[in-house]
Amino acid sequence: MDTKKVLLNDADIPKYWYNILPDMPTPLNPPLNPQTQKPLTPDDLKIFPNAIIEQEMSTQREIPIPEKVREIYSIWRPTPLVRAYNLEKALGTPAKIYYKNESVSPAGSHKPNTAIAQAYYNKMEGVNTLTTETGAGQWGSALALAGSLLDMNIRVYMVKVSYNQKPFRKSMIHLWGAEVFASPSDKTQTGREALKEDPDNPGSLGLAISEAVEDAATHEGTNYALGSVLNHVLLHQTVIGLEAKKQFEMIGDYPDVILAPCGGGSNLGGIGLPFMRDKINGKDVKIVAVEPASCPTLTKGIFHYDYADVAKMTPLLLMFTLGHNFMPPSIHAGGLRYHGDSPILSQLRKDGLLDAVAYKQTEVFEAGMLFAKTEGIIPAPETCHAIKGAIDEAIKAKEEQKEKTILINFSGHGHFDMASYDTFLSGLMEDYEYPKEKVEEALHYLPNIEEV
Numbered sequence: 404m405d406t407k408k409v410l411l412n413d414a415d416i417p418k419y420w421y422n423i424l425p426d427m428p429t430p431l432n433p434p435l436n437p438q439t440q441k442p443l444t445p446d447d448l449k450i451f452p453n454a455i456i457e458q459e460m461s462t463q464r465e466i467p468i469p470e471k472v473r474e475i476y477s478i479w480r481p482t483p484l485v486r487a488y489n490l491e492k493a494l495g496t497p498a499k500i501y502y503k504n505e506s507v508s509p510a511g512s513h514k515p516n517t518a519i520a521q522a523y524y525n526k527m528e529g530v531n532t533l534t535t536e537t538g539a540g541q542w543g544s545a546l547a548l549a550g551s552l553l554d555m556n557i558r559v560y561m562v563k564v565s566y567n568q569k570p571f572r573k574s575m576i577h578l579w580g581a582e583v584f585a586s587p588s589d590k591t592q593t594g595r596e597a598l599k600e601d602p603d604n605p606g607s608l609g610l611a612i613s614e615a616v617e618d619a620a621t622h623e624g625t626n627y628a629l630g631s632v633l634n635h636v637l638l639h640q641t642v643i644g645l646e647a648k649k650q651f652e653m654i655g656d657y658p659d660v661i662l663a664p665c666g667g668g669s670n671l672g673g674i675g676l677p678f679m680r681d682k683i684n685g686k687d688v689k690i691v692a693v694e695p696a697s698c699p700t701l702t703k704g705i706f707h708y709d710y711a712d713v714a715k716m717t718p719l720l721l722m723f724t725l726g727h728n729f730m731p732p733s734i735h736a737g738g739l740r741y742h743g744d745s746p747i748l749s750q751l752r753k754d755g756l757l758d759a760v761a762y763k764q765t766e767v768f769e770a771g772m773l774f775a776k777t778e779g780i781i782p783a784p785e786t787c788h789a790i791k792g793a794i795d796e797a798i799k800a801k802e803e804q805k806e807k808t809i810l811i812n813f814s815g816h817g818h819f820d821m822a823s824y825d826t827f828l829s830g831l832m833e834d835y836e837y838p839k840e841k842v843e844e845a846l847h848y849l850p851n852i853e854e855v
Contacts, residue, residue, distance in 0.1 A: 518628070
């Protein structure tokens with residue numbers, strides 16, 4: 404029987420995270436203080452612990468992973484690299500399709516890789532309460548898990564449309580002892596103002612971030628934790644790609660194409676950045692961000708300084724953005740409804756090192772259904788985006804009669820997304836392609852930043 408799974412031992416859990424900053428051809432522009440529009444100082448980031456602030460700005464290529472974090476990682480890491488033989492057969496492709504199965508974590512996604520690390524560093528500095536936002540609920544449930552394992556209090560602001568679509572994510576958050584509120588909520592001034600303007604506001608990640616940051620800033624002994632976008636989050640996620648590289652070495656192969664869904668950029672960065680280092684050094688590998696057509700940040704956005712949240716409380720980041728007041732449609736891939744992208748990934752995209760493609764949600768769910776029927780695992784709506792991209796690459800290989808090795812970051816399972824699948828199967832799911840004029844309208848509100 405052919406090898407289906409490539410497995411590592413507990414001892415193979417990486418001892419270091421990989422920091423791409425010293426290897427980037429174009430250095431990142433600094434984040435800016437939202438009031439002064441001057442480069443941030445460490446004092447501007449006091450809603451994070453000192454260790455996280457240091458990691459955010461570090462130029463050290465390898466950052467040691469604390470032994471306590473590795474010990475918790477061992478609950479589910481290393482994750483398997485799996486060959487999707489049945490999907491290959493269904494497509495009749497000469498391509499080899501592999502997926503790195505991050506859905507085996509207790510929270511069912513890649514998000515605990517950074518949740519555990521962030522909670523640990525806060526705990527070590529005497530912080531016992533964390534606030535955060537969540538889109539589809541995967542990040543919120545991951546931080547709730549971290550709070551449970553490290554005995555911390557967690558408050559989660561969950562984008563309202565996902566709060567209503569995904570009730571069992573709320574159940575997970577509650578089960579692990581955390582609080583969760585639909586955003587916009589009546590718990591913060593930002594939320595109350597949003598509800599006053601539109602009582603039916605479906606919410607957005609930018610708005611939920613504003614609420615979580617305001618909560619942390621107005622409560623003593625409380626810090627904020629972010630699940631994507633920032634440098635330290637992508638850093639923690641590189642355990643995915645580091646393990647995958649070792650697994651490919653074991654079987655004497657290397658991916659030609661790597662695909663991951665992209666909202667803020669955490670799981671794409673996690674699997675892609677260790678391979679991106681090889682690409683920067685001349686390796687022929689294609690790394691692809693797959694995003695929804697309704698929130699086309701990398702494919703239709705503009706590279707510009709912008710706020711990470713609606714209320715303009717967060718630092719200004721140089722990134723691909725659709726505008727901080729962008730309100731995406733209520734699609735089912737709630738984790739991809741963010742107006743901006745990681746500065747690291749944005750700069751790599753600007754430099755031509757990162758590819759990007761956008762799909763409509765019905766074709767994405769069709770891809771997820773095919774994967775479920777062939778490989779047995781029901782993917783999260785976000786993960787379905789990468790699967791759709793991989794299927795297109797495999798079909799292209801078939802048409803060109805070329806062998807190709809494709810790697811997907813299987814970022815999460817869809818066990819708590821069945822209402823979305825029901826909508827798809829009943830024929831009620833609608834496609835949204837964000838109109839160009841709406842994108843242009845949102846971009847009018849970008850801050851006017853002078854050269855730094």
